[in-house]
Amino acid sequence: MGTRSAEVNGYTKGTAPPPSPPPPPPSASRLAPKGGAAALRRALRHFFRRNLLVVLTVSGVLLGAALGMAVRRAELSRAQVTYLAFPGEMLLRMLKMVILPLVVCSLVSGAASLDTRSLGRLGGVAVSYFLVTTLVASCIGVVLAFIIKPGVGAGRLNTNGLLGLENVSSHKDTTDSFLDLARNLFPANLVAAAFRSYATDYKFVAVGNVSNGSLVYQKVPVGTEAEGMNILGLVLFAMVFGVALRKLGPEGEDLIRFFNAFNDTTMVLVSWIMWYVPFGIMFLVGSKIVEMEDVVLLVSSLGKYIFASILGHLIHGGIVLPLIYFGLTRKNPFTFLSGLIAPFTTAFATCSSSATLPSMMRCIEENNGVDKRISRFILPIGATVNMDGAAIFQCVAAVFIAQLNNTELNAGQIFTILVTATASSVGAAGIPAGGIITIAIILEAIGLPTHDLSLMLAVDWIVDRTTTVVNVEGDALGAGILHHINEKEMKKQKLQQEEGAELADVRVEAVANVQAEEETSPLVTHRKQTSDSTANMLEEKIDMESAL
Structure with missing residues (x-):
């Protein structure tokens, strides 16, 4: 009886049962591929779920190029090309629709959410960053133009009509251009600034004695209103208005909350519009390819100019800007840029920094975690005044036209190109072909004719795409740098407060x-x-x- 009670399941207590033989191992040849395939499917599913909009946007560009090459053989009429471009036109109209509320509300809420000390510090860093990067971009453009010599061998285009383009009319003087820039900073009518800007025009007035025949016509500048949003004036007003709301204290909190809510609502609209971007981009790219005249002739004749401009954009956007970001933040710039593929694709397709602004603000906040106060402060300003890509191709174009006219540029003229390109890029409109207008300012400053700008217009649809991508990349990296500086300052202040509390x-x-x-x-x-x-x-x- 005792022996039986001391047994458990047939084995005496205190003695372990013999180990059971291990089960045969599963076949590695069967399970490894199955597990790897399942993991791969999960990874792909997770990737597409997280980056669906990016994948669709890039696919839209590729499908648009294929559509354009396929439809190009049909030789569509101008009316049919207009119909083909209609979905893309609707995309541009929707993006431009939200620019005004987005710029004004984001700047007001951003300036009001920062204290005066932080606003001054971040503003100083932003201005320094914009000036340095634009000046470096101008230097890259001039150096590449002198090395590659894009104007040598392209002189035949100056006399024949291969391009089928009319000469560009003479533009306003350099002095009047900078005076218009100052006038637009302070618009006389804020409502009119939403759709008009100040522009100087000229009329000829008879001066002298008519009776004796000594009649002389004098060119007199006359102020006119040009179609297009005065973004500079709106940006300055929104910043000052936000600072004033901050100064009001509790009395201005209700209005600050209103602008914050307005801005958040606009961002919701932007998130809806972004899902239309892949479809609209496909027809934008396709219609642009159909509109091209003789691509082989243009590229063979102006190939060195196109190559110099795009190479400058690659150097500045792929080396210089990432190095500046890494030097100031000690972070991987390409990890930061990988979250902004959708805005870069939008910039490439639309050729507009302003139209890319809604997508950039959404992605830089959601994907890269940049503080909303920083992004809403720096990105609208950057889309207006920071034009690194434009500075590069403007300098290349100025040297190209000088070489085209067999004009040797001296040191003073080269310095004038650098300074004028840096300054004029501030006032360059963030719209397609906006940089072409500012090239005339540089040509006037160094005494070169402006009628050769028709050559720039012929290939601007190629160069302007990489120009816009570099422009928005500079804005994004600037926002990342300011975010890092602000985080560092906040940690320092928090540490000082903790030390002060311990001493107390x-x-x-x-x-x-x-x-x-x-x-x-x-x-x-x-x-x-x-x-x-x-x-x-x-x-x-x-x-x-x-x-x-």
């Missing part, structure tokens, strides 16, 4: 210990006891004397 606690504890020591000091207690006993003895003596 130490002071409070020291004072409490001193007070406790005084209250519990044996010397003080002894004195109290001695004084109390002396008082009691005096009172007893007085009572005895009064009794006698």
Whole structure:
């Protein structure tokens, strides 16, 4: 009985059962591919779910190129090409529709959310970054133009009509261009600034004595209104208005919340529009390929100009800007840029920094985690004044036209090109072919004719795409740099506050210990006891004397 009770499942207590033989291992040839395939499917599913919009946008560009090459053989009429471009036109109209509320509300809310000290510090860093990167871009353009010599061998295009383009009319003087820039900074009418900007025109006025025939016509500048949003004036007003709201304190909080809500609502609209981008981009690219005249002739004749411009964009966007970002943040710039593929694709397809702004703000906040206060402050300003890509091709174009006219540029003219390209890129409109207009300012400054700008227009649809990508890349990396600086400053302030709080606690504890020591000091207690006993003895003596 005892033996049976000491047995458990046929084995005596204290003795372990013999180990069971291990099961045969599964066939590696069967399970490894199956597990690897499942993991690959999960990874692909996760990738497409996370980057669906990026994949669709890039696919839209590729499908648009294929569509354009296929339809090009049909030799469509101009009306049919217009119909083909209609979905792309609708995309541009939707993106431009949200530019005004997005720029104004984001700048007001961004400036109002930053204290004056932080706003001044970040503003100074932003201005320095914009100036340095644009000046470096101008230097790259000039150096590449002198090395590659794009104007040598292209002189025959100056005399024949191979391009089928009319000469560009003469533009306004350089002085008037910069005066218009200053006037547009302070618009006389904010409502009109939403769709018009100030532009100087000229009229010829007769000066002299008509009777004796000494009549001379003098060119007089006249102020006119040009179609197009005055983005510079709106940006400056929104920034100052946001700072003023911050100064109001509690009285301005309701209005700040209004602009924040307005901006968030606009971003919701942007997120909806972004799902139409792949479809619209496909027809934008396809219609542009159909519109091309003789691509082989243009590329063979102006190939060195196109190559110099695009090479400058690759150097600046692929080497210089990432190095600046890495030097200031010690972070991988390409990891940062990998989250912005959709805005870069939009910039490539639309050729518009302003139209890319909604997509850039959404992706840089959601994918890269940039503080909304920083992105809403720097990106609208960058889309207006930071034009690194434009500075590169403007300098290449200026040297190209000089070589085309067999003009040797001296050191003074080269310096003028650098300074004028850097300054004029600030006022360049963030629209397709906007940089062509500012090339005229550079040509006027160095005394070169402007009628050769028709050559630039012939291939601008190629160069302008990489130009816009570099422009928006500079804005994005600038936002990343400001975000890093702001985070570093906030951590420093938090550390100082924690150290100050610890010192305050130490002071409070020291004072409490001193007070406790005084209250519990044996010397003080002894004195109290001695004084109390002396008082009691005096009172007893007085009572005895009064009794006698």
